[in-house]
Amino acid sequence: METIREVGALRDLVRSARGSGRTIGYVPTMGALHEGHLSLVRLARRESDFTVVSIFVNPLQFGPNEDLGRYPRKEADDAAALASESVDVLYLPDAAEMYPPDFSTSVEVRGVSEGGEGETRPGHFRGVATVVAKLFLQVSPDVAVFGQKDLQQVSVVRRMTRDLDFPIRLLVGPTVREPDGLAMSSRNAYLSPEERRVAAAFPRALFEARDRAGRGERGAAELSENVRRELRTARLDPDYVDVVDPETMAPVEIAAPGTALLAAVRIGKTRLIDNVLVP
Ligand code: AMP
Secondary structure, eight states, X not given: OEEEOOHHHHHHHHHHHHHXXXXXXXXXXXSSOOHHHHHHHHHHHHHOSEEEEEEOOOGGGSOTTSSTTTSOOOHHHHHHHHHHTXXXXXXXXXXXXXXXXXXXXXXXXXXXXXXXXHHHSXXXXXXHHHHHHHHHXXXXXXXXXXXXXGHHHHHHHHHHHHHTTOOOEEEEEOOOBOTTSOBOOGGGGGOXXXXXXXXXXXXXXXXXXXXXXXXXXXXHHHHHHHHHHHHHHTTOEEEEEEEEOTTTOOBOSBOOTTOEEEEEEEETTEEEEEEEEOO
């Protein structure tokens, strides 16, 4: 595995891989890698011949009072994990190179970025879309892999990819969970042992609503109220619980197969997101 910090060197490697007839697969991450990330790396490897993984904690997508400063950074462990997955290139762009002081461009994906995370975290998806557009242009992959864990992010990136004609096929990997159901997340490391125990109620509440919807209880207001009640009972503080069409992120009144239940909760100082799809 080659570890590269400079975009010119990255382009050279990708150009020569493509020159020898290989297709390029790409997984963007913010590091502190876990099995969820590694499952996406394996998917990229299955679907392409040359795999690039980036680790970049993108300052643009963090709000002023968010966790940018304390976001976990584990470069050496991450590099070892990626090397053992036979990744070809680990790309570690430098923030000052990504965003020179007079950086002035942003990508705004209207509509899909407005509810859910977009409402609680103003500017978040502008930061995501801008960095993903830059990374797509830097890496120029044939295939890019994202996790369903960040479902709204997938919708934003999908819409941007279509609107701006990026010649990239997007793949979405399923959410990888801990044995008690909690979705793996780099932010789970913030939880105290007690908070970690309580956090299992979050996926449980979503699974229960998913099962209710699967049994025909399709009213979105009731489903979301059920989730909220379960969360409060477990002393989790719901930020939002939305029932939406995952393509457009528009709220629906009646859930149907494929409808997404999307939620964010606060546990102490930590904010976690998760989602499930109605079967
Ligand atoms: P992050 O490092 O949190 O920006 O995530 C990088 C990529 O990994 C994103 O496409 C996420 O959706 C995906 N991801 C994060 N957690 C999981 C998980 N538990 N299962 C599957 N994919 C995940």
